Amino acid sequence: MPHLVLLYTPDVERDVDIGGLCRALADCMLEQRDEAGKAVFPTGGTRVLAYPAAHAAVADGQGDYGFLYASLRMGTGRSQVVHKQVGDNLMQVLRARLDGLLALRPVGVTLQIDESPGQVYDGKHSSLHPLFNKSL
Template sequence: MPHLSIEYSANLENRVDISGLCANLRQAAERIEAFPLAGLRVRALRADHFAIADGDQKHGFVDISVRLRAGRTMSVRKAAANALFRAAEEFLKPYMAQHSLALSLEMRDIDPELSPKTGTIRDHLGDPQ
């Protein structure tokens, strides 16, 4: 873990490089010492149906959800959330300077006893962690 899910309004599809945002957030997460490389997942899901503020379709949103296995201190989680938010904000800054956009991020813990996992990614990394 962590898993980052980016939900974004469909009106951003041709205006924001969503793949670039995913790569940017993965790189930011990779720099966070408390995040194991093999556990990083970043995915983006487009919301085709949405209504924001006054209903004008010019408004858009990017909502980032970070799911993280429990066990990290509040200070570690807060620093990680801030680093990821800053990375997203910096990436989206040029768009936000000219367009209406709401950006949010929420980090939450996952109970490891209720979240079984398996995989072979570590077996295929050049420098397993």
């Protein structure tokens, strides 16, 4: 973890490089530092996944409407300052990549960040983390 999942109307792909957006968001996540200067997210656990909606109904259906919903799920233990900083910085990336589309037609963009308190199970098995933890 963290996982940032993007759900969007398929028509967004006409005007937005979704792969480039995913990379920009992941890079933004990896740049985040807490109040002590420590990385907020582990490199090997940072994931951005994007899915076009197979079916969608947006607003009243009378226009060329679209949406992109971004949901970041992270483990507990980060401060409210870090939550806001991460959200503001991710929103800045979304705006930089999507404002051109919003200027063309009505599109809704939402970013939500959730923590996973009260986890009852958090199983992990990865060959990614060792690649980035060698220097520890």
